[in-house]
Every structure is written in structure tokens, then in C-alpha cells.
Amino acid sequence: MTLPKLRIRHxxxxxxxxxxxxxxxxxWENLAGAVARYGAxxxxxxxxxxxxxxxxxxxxxxxxxIGSENTHSPEALKRIIQDAxxxxxxxxxxxxxxxxxxxxxxxxxxDAVEAGADLIISGAGLPMKLPQYVDGAExxxxxxxxxxxxxxxxxxxxxKRYGRLPDAVVLEGPKSGGHQGFxxxxxxxxxxxxxxxxxxxxxEAKRWGDIPVIVAGGVxxxxxxxxxxxxxxxxxxxxxxxxxxxxCDAPLxxxxxxxxxxxxxxxxxxxxxxxxxxxxxxxxxxxxLAGVNGWKGCVSHCVTPCNKxxxxxxxxxxxxxxxxxxxxxxxxxxxxISGANGHRLKKQGxxxxxxxxxxxxxxxxxxxxxxxxxxxxx
Ligand SMILES: Cc1cc2nc3c(=O)[nH]c(=O)nc-3n(C[C@H](O)[C@H](O)[C@H](O)COP(=O)(O)O)c2cc1C
Numbered sequence: 238m239t240l241p242k243l244r245i246r247h248x249x250x251x252x253x254x255x256x257x258x259x260x261x262x263x264x265w266e267n268l269a270g271a272v273a274r275y276g277a278x279x280x281x282x283x284x285x286x287x288x289x290x291x292x293x294x295x296x297x298x299x300x301x302x303i304g305s306e307n308t309h310s311p312e313a314l315k316r317i318i319q320d321a322x323x324x325x326x327x328x329x330x331x332x333x334x335x336x337x338x339x340x341x342x343x344x345x346x347x348d349a350v351e352a353g354a355d356l357i358i359s360g361a362g363l364p365m366k367l368p369q370y371v372d373g374a375e376x377x378x379x380x381x382x383x384x385x386x387x388x389x390x391x392x393x394x395x396x397k398r399y400g401r402l403p404d405a406v407v408l409e410g411p412k413s414g415g416h417q418g419f420x421x422x423x424x425x426x427x428x429x430x431x432x433x434x435x436x437x438x439x440x441e442a443k444r445w446g447d448i449p450v451i452v453a454g455g456v457x458x459x460x461x462x463x464x465x466x467x468x469x470x471x472x473x474x475x476x477x478x479x480x481x482x483x484x485c486d487a488p489l490x491x492x493x494x495x496x497x498x499x500x501x502x503x504x505x506x507x508x509x510x511x512x513x514x515x516x517x518x519x520x521x522x523x524x525x526l527a528g529v530n531g532w533k534g535c536v537s538h539c540v541t542p543c544n545k546x547x548x549x550x551x552x553x554x555x556x557x558x559x560x561x562x563x564x565x566x567x568x569x570x571x572x573x574i575s576g577a578n579g580h581r582l583k584k585q586g587x588x589x590x591x592x593x594x595x596x597x598x599x600x601x602x603x604x605x606x607x608x609x610x611x612x613x614x615x
Pocket of ligand 1: 284575
């Protein structure tokens with residue numbers, strides 16, 4: 238079966254796969270550009286862009302961008318999007334992932350529009366005011382939800398306040414990398430798994446005029462993608478599999494850390510953003526679990542729920558500093574994110590985005606999947 242095209246508002250791409258936004262710095266111009274060049278949707282992360290172009294921002298003596306304007310820098314985001322589009326060479330589409338929780342959310346959404354993003358994907362909270370910030374610009378708006386209730390609330394609010402509905406919705410289940418839209422204990426319950434949530438979100442999306450539903454969180458193979466598309470999804474969003482690609486913007490040590498992770502090394506942690514965070518057990522996490530508080534003060538003011546460092550102090554780390562350290566290749570001090578399936582990457586090994594997308598579109602065999610398996614693995 239050839240996978241169908243994906244249509245979201247004015248965007249039409251040949252391959253119904255969105256590469257999920259990964260911050261800090263795991264999906265920037267190189268990964269997103271390569272994915273778009275293949276004919277899919279590449280997504281750059283809007284968080285911590287000051288790390289990508291330190292020459293454009295003010296930093297402290299440790300190299301950390303100072304304040305939200307420098308941490309989530311408009312100039313750096315613009316450069317990343319332009320570079321991604323250049324790599325894409327006019328194919329596919331380039332989206333921007335913006336965490337609802339970041340300080341200056343509205344300003345960053347406007348930055349993304351000015352920089353020429355084709356779509357904005359937004360989660361870690363409900364993007365209730367997103368249409369207001371983009372003010373009629375021709376950009377597709379795609380909230381990330383973890384329930385039909387959340388989708389209903391967004392649709393009701395957007396329709397009433399702005400006369401607009403989401404152009405698509407990402408339903409993200411609790412096997413995804415990074416922050417989870419569920420309570421810790423719910424992440425393990427069968428009724429909160431992606432395949433259980435999918436029918437009711439699909440139903441809710443139909444009620445609002447067939448909003449395309451994109452599924453995310455543990456979707457692994459061509460067979461999984463086919464299964465969801467045959468059951469009504471418009472496409473999938475995937476992230477963890479892209480970690481083991483040459484083009485992924487993470488440093489080599491990041492990719493090696495995921496490639497050597499065992500299933501039991503991938504754990505859920507309390508984060509200053511207020512949601513469980515899925516990470517790999519690395520030296521800093523071991524120290525944290527042993528009771529060491531690694532908070533070193535707040536310079537970035539990166540996310541509002543953290544309350545200028547108050548929550549970070551409680552959970553024992555600053556999310557911007559630790560993800561920034563990982564992006565800088567600091568294995569000892571960084572926090573390294575992975576989806577629950579990260580341990581399966583060993584069988585994939587490091588490959589190019591083109592090779593991976595050939596596997597995910599069923600063109601070539603996938604070494605990580607049993608031959609002839611049509612079992613869904615989410
Ligand atoms: C390293 C990493 C970083 C991530 N960072 C973000 C982020 O900044 N914002 C966001 O909305 N989702 C983030 N995610 C979630 C992905 O965009 C994606 O939806 C999810 O991981 C899909 O599940 P999968 O990894 O099992 O394919 C991240 C995922 C990973 C693996």
C-alpha cells in the first residue's frame with residue numbers, strides 16, 4: 238500500500254509523516270530540512286534557539302542565554318527556519334513546535350509566522366490563544382492533545398473567540414519522548430494508551446468537520462502507520478526513530494546515549510514544566526534519583542509554570558540548562574530525552590533520514606521489525 242498524501246489547510250505533502258519537534262536543539266534545520274526534502278513534514282523546535290546561534294544572543298559566563306528573548310531568540314529561530322527551507326529545496330513543509338509553557342509564547346508564535354513557518358504545532362499545555370497570536374496569517378495551527386475532552390475544549394474556545402478551528406490535531410499517547418500530558422500513574426494504564434484514546438479523539442474530530450487526526454507516541458513502523466491510517470488517521474508524528482539519523486541535530490554523544498539505552502534505562506521523571514518527562518538514565522539522572530539537587534539558579538526564565546526557578550529548585554534541575562547541556566554534548570550534566578521505544582533503535586543503527594523514511598513508507602525492509610509482522614507495536 239502506498240501511503241496517502243497528508244493535507245493540512247494549504248499544505249499538501251506526499252508522505253503522511255510529521256517528524257515531531259524535539260527541544261532543545263534535537264530537531265533544527267538539518268533534521269527538519271532533510272525530512273521535508275523527502276516530501277514529509279519536518280518540524281524545528283522553537284525552544285532554546287539561542288543555543289543554536291550564540292553569536293546572535295546575550296549569554297552568561299557559562300554560555301547560557303540570558304532571559305527569554307535570548308533563550309528563545311527570534312533571530313535564531315528565523316535563521317533556523319530559513320536554513321531548513323533551503324535544505325528542503327521547496328519540497329515537503331516546515332513546521333515549528335512551540336511548547337505552550339514557554340515564557341513569551343505569543344511572541345514566539347509571531348516569530349514563527351514572520352520566519353515563514355508553514356505550520357505551528359503546540360503542546361505541553363493547551364494553546365487556547367494561539368489563533369490570536371498569528372492574526373489571520375496563512376499558517377496551519379495544530380494543537381497537541383491527549384484526550385477528546387481537550388480537543389473539544391480547544392474547538393469550542395477557538396470557534397467562539399476566533400471563528401477558527403484547528404487545521405489538524407496531534408493525539409499524543411504516553412509512550413512519547415519528553416513531556417507527557419498525563420499523570421505519572423496514568424501513563425501506564427491501558428485506557429490511556431494511544432490505541433485506546435484514538436477512537437474517541439477521531440470521533441470528536443469528526444464532529445467538528447473532519448479535522449485531520451495525527452497520532453503520536455510510540456508509533457514505530459510502516460505497519461503501525463498503515464494500521465492507524467486504515468483506521469482513520471490522516472498521518473503520524475514520530476520523533477524517537479529520527480534520533481538515530483545522521484541529520485538529527487543532536488550531538489553524537491546524544492545519539493550514542495539513546496542507541497545504548499536498555500528498556501529499563503528509559504524512565505519518567507518529575508519536571509519543572511509540571512508534567513512527567515521521559516528521559517534516559519544518565520549520570521545526572523542517577524545523582525538526582527540519589528537525592529542530589531542539581532539546581533544552579535535561574536537565568537533563562539524559560540517556562541512560565543516553573544515560576545522563575547521555584548519549581549526547578551523543588552524538582553532539582555532547570556530544564557533549559559539541562560537540555561542545553563545535553564545539546565552541548567555534556568554527558569555528565571545533561572538530560573537526554575527519548576520515547577519509550579528508544580531501546581529498539583539498536584536494531585536500526587545510525588542511518589540517513591532518506592533510509593529511515595524509505596523504511597517507514599514500506600519501500601525497503603525495516604530491520605527493527607520482525608519480517609511479515611503486521612502486529613501494531615505501539
Ligand atoms: C528528544 C525528544 C525531544 C522532544 N521535545 C519535544 C518538544 O520540545 N516539544 C514537543 O511538543 N514534543 C517534544 N517531543 C515529543 C515529540 O515531538 C513526539 O511527538 C513524540 O516523541 C512522538 O513519539 P515517539 O518519539 O515515540 O515517536 C520530544 C521527543 C523527543 C524524543
